[in-house]
Amino acid sequence: MQTTTATPVVAFVNKVEYVKHNDKNRYFREKRKFVSLKPEKRFSFPECVVENGIASSNVTRKTVDLKEKEPLTPRDWSVDSWRGKPAKQLPTYPSQEEVEKVVSYIKHLPPLVQAEEAKLLRYRLAEVCRGRGFVLQGGDCAESLEESTDGVRDTVRALFKMAMILMWGSLEPVVKIGRIGGQFAKPRSDDWEEQDGQRLPCYRGDIVNGAPFDLASRTPDPKRMLAAYQHSAATTNLVRALASGGFADLRNVKSWGMDWASKTEKGKAYLDTAERIEEAVRFWETCGVSSQDPIIYSTEVYTSHEALLLPYEEALCRRDPLTGDMYATSGAFIWIGERTRDLDGAHVEFARGVANPIGVKVGAGMQVDELLRLCDVLNPRNEMGRLTLITRMGSKNLASKLPQLVRALKKEGRHVVWITDAMHGNTYKTSSGVKTRSWNHILEEVRDFFAVHQAEGTRAGGVHFEMTGKEVTECVGGMIDLKAESLSKRYESLCDPRLNLSQSLELAFEIAEILKKQRQVK
Ligand SMILES: O=C[C@H](O)[C@H](O)COP(=O)(O)O
Ligand SMILES: C=C(OP(=O)(O)O)C(=O)O
Numbered sequence: 001m002q003t004t005t006a007t008p009v010v011a012f013v014n015k016v017e018y019v020k021h022n023d024k025n026r027y028f029r030e031k032r033k034f035v036s037l038k039p040e041k042r043f044s045f046p047e048c049v050v051e052n053g054i055a056s057s058n059v060t061r062k063t064v065d066l067k068e069k070e071p072l073t074p075r076d077w078s079v080d081s082w083r084g085k086p087a088k089q090l091p092t093y094p095s096q097e098e099v100e101k102v103v104s105y106i107k108h109l110p111p112l113v114q115a116e117e118a119k120l121l122r123y124r125l126a127e128v129c130r131g132r133g134f135v136l137q138g139g140d141c142a143e144s145l146e147e148s149t150d151g152v153r154d155t156v157r158a159l160f161k162m163a164m165i166l167m168w169g170s171l172e173p174v175v176k177i178g179r180i181g182g183q184f185a186k187p188r189s190d191d192w193e194e195q196d197g198q199r200l201p202c203y204r205g206d207i208v209n210g211a212p213f214d215l216a217s218r219t220p221d222p223k224r225m226l227a228a229y230q231h232s233a234a235t236t237n238l239v240r241a242l243a244s245g246g247f248a249d250l251r252n253v254k255s256w257g258m259d260w261a262s263k264t265e266k267g268k269a270y271l272d273t274a275e276r277i278e279e280a281v282r283f284w285e286t287c288g289v290s291s292q293d294p295i296i297y298s299t300e301v302y303t304s305h306e307a308l309l310l311p312y313e314e315a316l317c318r319r320d321p322l323t324g325d326m327y328a329t330s331g332a333f334i335w336i337g338e339r340t341r342d343l344d345g346a347h348v349e350f351a352r353g354v355a356n357p358i359g360v361k362v363g364a365g366m367q368v369d370e371l372l373r374l375c376d377v378l379n380p381r382n383e384m385g386r387l388t389l390i391t392r393m394g395s396k397n398l399a400s401k402l403p404q405l406v407r408a409l410k411k412e413g414r415h416v417v418w419i420t421d422a423m424h425g426n427t428y429k430t431s432s433g434v435k436t437r438s439w440n441h442i443l444e445e446v447r448d449f450f451a452v453h454q455a456e457g458t459r460a461g462g463v464h465f466e467m468t469g470k471e472v473t474e475c476v477g478g479m480i481d482l483k484a485e486s487l488s489k490r491y492e493s494l495c496d497p498r499l500n501l502s503q504s505l506e507l508a509f510e511i512a513e514i515l516k517k518q519r520q521v522k
């Protein structure tokens, strides 16, 4: 942590907040107004802590954003500096000229998210880092340009329900981040796919090419970036509307859609919990908490995606006029995938310069030194909320591979949020060649993740799932006991298998149990 008691700062108050001014007990109220502080009138917060440009004082318990002299975006970085580095997983387009035309056009379009949203999420993640809150990140493996309103709504509703269950268990706020509103680019294991003797470029996500197995669809088309921009804009708008316009109203979570649970004892216990959540909501209503109260009526859902297609990401970088920092405005949170996290590669170069909260996938092969160097490059100020490490080791590896990483970072005092993606290390093909994942393996990896953090005295900060609100048949197992033979009934994913609604809720109940136990032994 960085203290500022003696550091001269130029401050602007970014929220309506009361700030204790020096020792004169004078308060003032400012909103988004630049305030230049003369040295003799400098803020003096005893025990004041600055993280992410947000200063908080234990004495006043008020916050104020501070613009420090050194910007978050490094001076030796530019939106296109990634172009000088080796870039993996980028498509080969038929015409690079066309790509640059589209990129120049997108550069003039409005941002999809505002810097303020990214800043707020960074702050929320810093809270998780401090031990207050839990992250739920989830959504499609690959969003579709044909996704309907209902599909988006179902996924967001599923996230709300899961978050309610997790909050019930943890009694802490849940930071909801959708793999939504931009999750269109996919890294692949193979560049090519072969079917019946025909070889075509692999599908790389709807922002690059089409999934159908024919040459026209599979040829990368830069115009798809525009379609993805438009779809992301509409989806982000819908997500914001759902989050702020009453859809999150706790009373709406009455229809849990949990018929599957009534058949077993364990399921009945879940139903009982769901009922108790509803009762709690009714209790607050009875106490007079108005249904118009934003606490009941609204919530925050942030968008996120893998920042893979760098020409597109570059085109959506915008400078924040308040701080001068550069933001990736393609989503509030972006992450670097397991296949593109090379220290000297283009994707790390891009991510180090944007001020968003960022994530990095951490597979079973990650070495301690490598991870420490990634932290140096991506979070040189060691600020809470900047860096989220998303482990994806597989249920067979996590218990043996994670402890040394967690221990090393703890020893070095690195501030990161650890969350677990319990999907990507558990993918396998059935005997008939269908990609799937087992609900049991996913739960096993989540449990091991909590156990490792408990043993190391660190914090399991959240979970990351490929999931949907639809009752698809892509992952096997769960209380619905989905069998490999049934996968073809409703397999809709364009890339990896997702948990369906019942499998997602069931996992949320399991995690809530773990969180509850954790809270009870504190
Ligand atoms: O979502 C992650 C990757 O894009 C996906 O797991 C790659 O799948 P593949 O191994 O079939 O290429
Ligand atoms: C590509 C993904 O995962 P990973 O980089 O962990 O393989 C993903 O999350 O979609």
Ligand SMILES: [Mn+2]
Binding pocket: 141, 142, 424, 466, 495, 496
């Ligand atoms: Mn995936």
